[in-house]
Amino acid sequence: MRSLFVAIRMTLVLTVLTGIIYPLAIAGAARLLFPWQSAGSLVMRGGRVAGSELIGQNFSAARYFHGRPSAAGDKGYDATSSSGSNLGPTNKVLIDTVRRRLRAVLETDPGSSPSRVPIDLVTASGSGLDPEISPAAAEMQVARVASARGLRQDVVERLVRENTRGRWLGVIGEPGVNVLMLNLALDDLAARN
Amino acid sequence: MLWNAIFQVGIFFALVTLLSVPVGLYMSRVFSGQKTFLDPVLCPIERAIYRLCGIRPATEMAWSEYAIAMLLFSAAGMLLLYGMERLQGVLPFNPQGLAGIAPDLAFNTAASFTTNTNWQAYAGETTVSYLTQMAGLAFHNFVSAAAGIAVAVAVIRGFVRRSARTIGNFWFDLVRATLWVLLPLCIVFALVLVWQGVPQNFDPYVHARTLEGAEQIIPQGPIASQEIIKELGTNGGGFFNANSAHPYENPTPLTNLIEMIAIFVISAGLTHTFGAMAGDRRQGWALFAAMTLLFVAGAGVSIWAEQRGNPQFSAMGLNQHATASQSGGNMEGKEVRFGIVDTALFATVTTDASCGAVNGMHDSFTPLGGFVPLLNMQIGEIIFGGVGSGLYGMLVMAVLAVFVAGLMVGRTPEYLGKKIEAREMKLAMFYVLIFPAVILLGAMAAVCVKAGLAGISNPGPHGFSQIFYAYTSAAANNGSALAGLSANSVFYNYTLAFAMLFGRFMMKIPALALAGSLGAKKSIPPSAGTFPTNGAVFVALLVGVILIVAALTFFPADALGPIVEHLALYSGKLY
Numbered sequence: 001m002r003s004l005f006v007a008i009r010m011t012l013v014l015t016v017l018t019g020i021i022y023p024l025a026i027a028g029a030a031r032l033l034f035p036w037q038s039a040g041s042l043v044m045r046g047g048r049v050a051g052s053e054l055i056g057q058n059f060s061a062a063r064y065f066h067g068r069p070s071a072a073g074d075k076g077y078d079a080t081s082s083s084g085s086n087l088g089p090t091n092k093v094l095i096d097t098v099r100r101r102l103r104a105v106l107e108t109d110p111g112s113s114p115s116r117v118p119i120d121l122v123t124a125s126g127s128g129l130d131p132e133i134s135p136a137a138a139e140m141q142v143a144r145v146a147s148a149r150g151l152r153q154d155v156v157e158r159l160v161r162e163n164t165r166g167r168w169l170g171v172i173g174e175p176g177v178n179v180l181m182l183n184l185a186l187d188d189l190a191a192r193n
Numbered sequence: 194m195l196w197n198a199i200f201q202v203g204i205f206f207a208l209v210t211l212l213s214v215p216v217g218l219y220m221s222r223v224f225s226g227q228k229t230f231l232d233p234v235l236c237p238i239e240r241a242i243y244r245l246c247g248i249r250p251a252t253e254m255a256w257s258e259y260a261i262a263m264l265l266f267s268a269a270g271m272l273l274l275y276g277m278e279r280l281q282g283v284l285p286f287n288p289q290g291l292a293g294i295a296p297d298l299a300f301n302t303a304a305s306f307t308t309n310t311n312w313q314a315y316a317g318e319t320t321v322s323y324l325t326q327m328a329g330l331a332f333h334n335f336v337s338a339a340a341g342i343a344v345a346v347a348v349i350r351g352f353v354r355r356s357a358r359t360i361g362n363f364w365f366d367l368v369r370a371t372l373w374v375l376l377p378l379c380i381v382f383a384l385v386l387v388w389q390g391v392p393q394n395f396d397p398y399v400h401a402r403t404l405e406g407a408e409q410i411i412p413q414g415p416i417a418s419q420e421i422i423k424e425l426g427t428n429g430g431g432f433f434n435a436n437s438a439h440p441y442e443n444p445t446p447l448t449n450l451i452e453m454i455a456i457f458v459i460s461a462g463l464t465h466t467f468g469a470m471a472g473d474r475r476q477g478w479a480l481f482a483a484m485t486l487l488f489v490a491g492a493g494v495s496i497w498a499e500q501r502g503n504p505q506f507s508a509m510g511l512n513q514h515a516t517a518s519q520s521g522g523n524m525e526g527k528e529v530r531f532g533i534v535d536t537a538l539f540a541t542v543t544t545d546a547s548c549g550a551v552n553g554m555h556d557s558f559t560p561l562g563g564f565v566p567l568l569n570m571q572i573g574e575i576i577f578g579g580v581g582s583g584l585y586g587m588l589v590m591a592v593l594a595v596f597v598a599g600l601m602v603g604r605t606p607e608y609l610g611k612k613i614e615a616r617e618m619k620l621a622m623f624y625v626l627i628f629p630a631v632i633l634l635g636a637m638a639a640v641c642v643k644a645g646l647a648g649i650s651n652p653g654p655h656g657f658s659q660i661f662y663a664y665t666s667a668a669a670n671n672g673s674a675l676a677g678l679s680a681n682s683v684f685y686n687y688t689l690a691f692a693m694l695f696g697r698f699m700m701k702i703p704a705l706a707l708a709g710s711l712g713a714k715k716s717i718p719p720s721a722g723t724f725p726t727n728g729a730v731f732v733a734l735l736v737g738v739i740l741i742v743a744a745l746t747f748f749p750a751d752a753l754g755p756i757v758e759h760l761a762l763y764s765g766k767l768y
Contacts, residue, residue: 002247003258007265009246010364011273011336014371017242018335019328022376023393023418026383030393030417033384040392040399040413040441049401052411054390054440057403064404068529072435079411080318080398082435084526084554086677088651088658090758092767094525094557095505102509114510118519119502122511125528126438126536126553132529134519165530171200173446174520174532183404 043184051180055079056131059183062148065133065141066108067179068120069101072128085124098122109144116140132176135164149186159185194515198496198534205450205538206488209457216458217465217477223373224346224366225470235372242368250368253359256709259347260702262363263340267698270336271307275299277329278321286324288397294320301686306333308697309341309579311423311430311549311672312689314681318412318433323395330430331419338426338459339370341581344701345463346370348585351708352609353471355716360708374459378425382451383417390444391417416441424455427579429549429672437539437552438528449535449552456548460577463584471609475727480587483735487576488545491565495537498562499523504763523562526554537562544569547579549672556651556659556675560759563675567662567755570669571747572739573628579670585704591726592621592707594738598724598731607723610716620707624700628668629746631695635664635688636750644684650677653768654761658754663689668696 030038041053051057056067058077070076071085087094101122102114118136138160146156163182166175222229243250254262277284278299282292294302298314305312306329315321321330343366350360387393392413399411416432420442423430437443443452461481468477500522502513515521520532527536536553543550544566555563569576575586592606596613599606606613639645639660649656659678666673667689674680680689725731761768 003262003265006246006248007269011269013242013245014336015328015332019332023327023415026418027393027415029384030387034387037390038387038393041390049399051401051403054444055411079409082433082439086554086556088556088655089503089559090653090655090762090768091651095767099509115512119511119513119521119524120529123525126526127435129440130528131440134529136519168446172450173530173535176529
């Protein structure tokens, strides 16, 4: 019986310590040390939030680089319902979906062959919010974006390079291109000219 | 590609090995009450906690008292969480105004977090208030891990003490595991995660206007503080539905590396704690070596299978070979920043340990790539394993291994100078058998009833895998899922909750009983006929016993799931 009261008191004490004091202390320290990151890495344009550097968005216009297919929400990139497709490797729906995406990519960016389409451009990401595409996936969209914006290809290629993140220390992870930041850079360039 | 994989796995595992030694030796000091560099800060807090709770930390407990204290504490925490979930609608820290959680889901979630499983039949961003996330769920992430470490330390004491009636004080071990081990590591690494981009705030969800003019609602919250304990405590319950695949939980390759190390470091360290407390460091290294062999094999197969990709994609003309500018392989359900290697490695690590966090969707893995996580769990979460549970699980397998060796030469088996006799073998076998019983009976029931079959989202053999994986994950206290399974139903919520509770407590109790029984024995000095348990022969035998036990119990069911699916995929059969 005594043990029961000890257990209840211990539960309450550790709830306060690990469940209230600890996260509040981290939040305080985080706001002090890393105010921008702790608030969600939000990107502002024209006085309002245009998105988060870490959260992907839907892009379908020709003048924008397109991100990966997304299974988050009905329309994709719904940040309130992060999710992968969870389609299994032998599921007909998966195979048909990838085939359809491949056709669509080849229509949007003509002049390529299926073997040159990077796999990340036709498969849904794990979170449905992947902010990045592979450098190869950006590369194959350069010609389309440049012509839709009336820019020289090397100008667009330079922006792609500037928004490419390499492996950490050259070894860890895979390189990626942040689609939102790249498209913002393109819009900023257009606004300047 | 091959070098990329070898470098990444090599760097990760070298760091785990390097860090595990100081962490393990530090823990052995913490739990024997020796001085540590954190004492000036933590001792006053520790004393205050003992005073508030009315605890005499020096009073030692017999194994049964220890087990009762652990059970009462778990029950109290489970009830508190259940209440908090049901009432979150009227409690503070709920800027989104989320309503109370339904009884079956609240029960499942309470069982899930109390048992260190963190199976999640809900999506965090639309179901759980900030208060429930931190005071309910993150609290359990700490204490279920601390309770696991406590039991492991108690079991170690049972193995190394001689003619002793007691195995330590549960409250002392629990408080020390929380204050000295988990909290300091969490505070440091939570801030590193924030630096890399993991949010930590109490803001309402952000409304953004996207470049193409749509509205995007971006959830916020105290994510970093919860993210790091989720890995360090091998809990695995994500703040968001997409778990560590979500860019807010795991934004960069560096955070991914830190999170993987956090999953392994305490469990790997405990092998050295064991060696240090046993007075023979090589005893710990032997367990470490057996775990390493199994880890490397799993990581190798998983990375190879995922990089090989889906033959159906190749049939469309897609090229799945890795190049310098893209990862290739089976990228369905994976993130660009992790690619194939870091996702397959994470899947191996999270199921070797009983973590269950995922940075890619296991449901979309190739059949063989997805077989590795399933097999890792079936081996019993002892490849480093859950914090605490991995070590005592491995010690039970070590007892089984010396028993098999004893049978071969016709001698009474010994481990650390303790005779392994009928009572110990009965407890070890109970521990070994309860696990497949829960999994196989649960999965069998689910495939026999409509309510079970209704959850399947991928037809064909993959559908069976989804159900089989769910009960394996629950009983193993892992918590990862083939997440297409619609598990938020009354049937799954209750059956999986009981699988988790059985898988936790019906294994912890025999482990403690085994410790009590061994601790009471005299120690016999080693002789020429003693089988040494700190050398390569023992490691090989241990790995062999582990694999044979898992294969004998699970192979028939595995053949119906991932194995037949692999054959179907390569013969072009779709469902």
